Amino acid sequence: MSFDVELFKYICGAAEEFENGLATNPVVPPKKAIENLNIFDEAMPTEKTPALDVVKMLHEIGGPATTLSRSGRFFGFVVGGTLPVSVASSWLTSTWDQNATLTMLGYTAAKLEQVSRKWIVQMLGLPEDCGMGFVTGATMGAFTALSAARHKIYKNCGYDLKKGGLKKAPKIRFVISEDIHATNISALNYMGHGSDEMEFVAVNDQGLIIIDKMPALDAQTIVIIQAGNINSGAFDDFSKVCAIAKKAGAWVHVDGAFGGWIKVSKTRKHLAQGMELADSWSIDCHKWLNVPYDSAIAICRDRNAFMETFTISASYLLTDGERIPNNFTPELSRRARGIDVWAALKHLGKDGFGQMIDQCCDHALNFSKELEKIGFTIMNDVVINQVVFCLKDNDDQRLKRVMERVQEGGEAWFGPTKWQNRNVFRMSVSSHETTKQDLEVALGAIKKALTD
Numbered sequence: 001m002s003f004d005v006e007l008f009k010y011i012c013g014a015a016e017e018f019e020n021g022l023a024t025n026p027v028v029p030p031k032k033a034i035e036n037l038n039i040f041d042e043a044m045p046t047e048k049t050p051a052l053d054v055v056k057m058l059h060e061i062g063g064p065a066t067t068l069s070r071s072g073r074f075f076g077f078v079v080g081g082t083l084p085v086s087v088a089s090s091w092l093t094s095t096w097d098q099n100a101t102l103t104m105l106g107y108t109a110a111k112l113e114q115v116s117r118k119w120i121v122q123m124l125g126l127p128e129d130c131g132m133g134f135v136t137g138a139t140m141g142a143f144t145a146l147s148a149a150r151h152k153i154y155k156n157c158g159y160d161l162k163k164g165g166l167k168k169a170p171k172i173r174f175v176i177s178e179d180i181h182a183t184n185i186s187a188l189n190y191m192g193h194g195s196d197e198m199e200f201v202a203v204n205d206q207g208l209i210i211i212d213k214m215p216a217l218d219a220q221t222i223v224i225i226q227a228g229n230i231n232s233g234a235f236d237d238f239s240k241v242c243a244i245a246k247k248a249g250a251w252v253h254v255d256g257a258f259g260g261w262i263k264v265s266k267t268r269k270h271l272a273q274g275m276e277l278a279d280s281w282s283i284d285c286h287k288w289l290n291v292p293y294d295s296a297i298a299i300c301r302d303r304n305a306f307m308e309t310f311t312i313s314a315s316y317l318l319t320d321g322e323r324i325p326n327n328f329t330p331e332l333s334r335r336a337r338g339i340d341v342w343a344a345l346k347h348l349g350k351d352g353f354g355q356m357i358d359q360c361c362d363h364a365l366n367f368s369k370e371l372e373k374i375g376f377t378i379m380n381d382v383v384i385n386q387v388v389f390c391l392k393d394n395d396d397q398r399l400k401r402v403m404e405r406v407q408e409g410g411e412a413w414f415g416p417t418k419w420q421n422r423n424v425f426r427m428s429v430s431s432h433e434t435t436k437q438d439l440e441v442a443l444g445a446i447k448k449a450l451t452d
């Protein structure tokens, strides 16, 4: 089949239209556009539909119902954006239809995973020979790294989990920050561990683990702490926790879904001092590296722990190449997402990446100061890109009404959160798209909602 020029010309036009609307279109789709999605509810067609018609339908019906989380005016969750270079690389990679499982099935994918791995460990100051797997998100990053951690602990106990299973396995302890992101608990649940096995440690007013409250650790313990609290953006004291863990022979895992990248910032890298002393890390690429979904990395100081946990052997699976990509991830067949990671890193360079991160953090800090001027209290220390806020009069019901008005207006979007037992709101700046003008529009929307 020859290349369908018309189809891709059409898609270029559709993508351009979307891009042109990013700065001004409502960040939440109009109700009518969401209702129109019901047009998709048709019976499974019997006959073929021309590809161009399919894509037109997607653009015309699906396009208007997109949430502009990519926009510089979207401050909800921690969603990142997408750099044009990584959208383009993703598009080309999809055209290639590469499967990043074996070297032979994706030479370029295998090579660029290796290159990205090397660049990332150097950039973050992690041990040179760390193992790295390219997974779908930080949830799977935690699952991957924690599975390797558990494998290593059992191995040290002389226990083979793959043979004996969980029922007869030695007891393993999980010491976890009380304010850890919920997906780490989910990862442990997927691994077969319940909350009764988890020892939660109290946190301070920034959501940081209180080291004096940590129980005694031992060589059968995994400690989970974080680089970038989901609300405050704060960083646990890695040096202290790792020193205690090392003495006891315990394993430390760091959830650095977004904050893990702070080491590339020249002005804020000190916040993650000691992060390199941990044993494993999970970091999203679809957040602060601004590559398309779905993309994250799981990193493990002990490369062999990854390989022993995840290597899949079958008579037909080739074992060529310097590094077999599937030895580091739970999946066999896999999108070649490492290519987009390489493209973003190559495009930005270390300094450019650091500047992008600093720009987001500066925007968050400046915005927090503006919020204070118009009647808000900032509830966290704004150390990176996260701002938690409430009204000075502490009327959380009014805050909800004001922020819902902003959300409905579509000029900007801030998400609700629970912080210090209160229902408040949160801002996250994690896209390269956010400009000063976007902040002005967002502030204007809040001011208007306050007076309304």
Ligand SMILES: Cc1ncc(COP(=O)(O)O)c(C=O)c1O
Binding pocket: 077, 078, 136, 137, 138, 139, 140, 181, 183, 184, 226, 228, 229, 230, 255, 256, 257, 258, 284, 296
């Ligand atoms: C700190 C933290 N950990 C883990 C996750 C889960 O990441 P993902 O949604 O990519 O699986 C998130 C997502 O917001 C996060 O902020």
